[in-house]
Amino acid sequence: MTEFSGLPLSRPWRRFVQRDVLTGLLFVALAGLGLWLSRDYPVGTALRMGTGYMPRMLCWILLGLGAVIAARGFRDPGGDRSDVPIGIEALRPVVLVFTALVVFGLALERLGLVVAILLLVGLGALAGRNLRPAETILAAAFLIVLAWAVFIAGLGLTIPVWPEI
Incomplete structure (x- = not known):
């Protein structure tokens, strides 16, 4: 067995x-x-x-x-x-990715697109074993530009880009 x-x-x-x-x-x-x-x-x-x-x-x-x-x-x-x-160590990435998605959803309207994506990518990167800061920053920058281009410029959605002060 x-x-x-x-x-x-x-x-x-x-x-x-x-x-x-x-x-x-x-x-x-x-x-x-x-x-x-x-x-x-x-x-x-x-x-x-x-x-x-x-x-x-x-x-x-x-x-x-x-x-x-x-x-x-x-x-x-x-x-x-x-x-x-x-085993239990397999739960860490699942919990971190789930948390990153929830934080993104909660932060998008309050903190804006840029900060929400930075939080999403930052928390998601912690789920991996080999955290590389340069790659994480590049991925976040690419996702910010892509999300802005598609959702704000392309589709015309009214998503705040920066936190409202």
């Missing part, structure tokens, strides 16, 4: 306790939840998109991606990453 975070596993369950299989199943579950939550949104057509068009399309893509990842992980149980234990 093998162990999974201290729990003994019988042979049939070993294939399911692979990073790729669990990740794929998580993607499928999140996509299913997204499809279920957006079931009442009008989809529309590609030329006249409704409010549910993009969320549903992204959920279908996530569902397909999750199915492919899970199938590959299930088919190849002896992958390079299967010997790395899945």
Whole structure:
């Protein structure tokens, strides 16, 4: 028997306790939840998109991606990453990325686009093991310019760029 975070596993369950299989199943579950939550949104057509068009399309893509990842992980149980234990240390990046997204959402209207993206990228960068300040600053600058170009200049949304004093 093998162990999974201290729990003994019988042979049939070993294939399911692979990073790729669990990740794929998580993607499928999140996509299913997204499809279920957006079931009442009008989809529309590609030329006249409704409010549910993009969320549903992204959920279908996530569902397909999750199915492919899970199938590959299930088919190849002896992958390079299967010997790395899945434990509590795997929660750190998940919590930091989730926190970064929540902080971005809360900070956007109050602190403006620039500060919100700086917080998003800064907290998100802490989730990685190899934090490189120069790359993090370049990524933040690129995202600020891209977000400004797409959402403010391109679509004309009224998003504050800087904090209001």
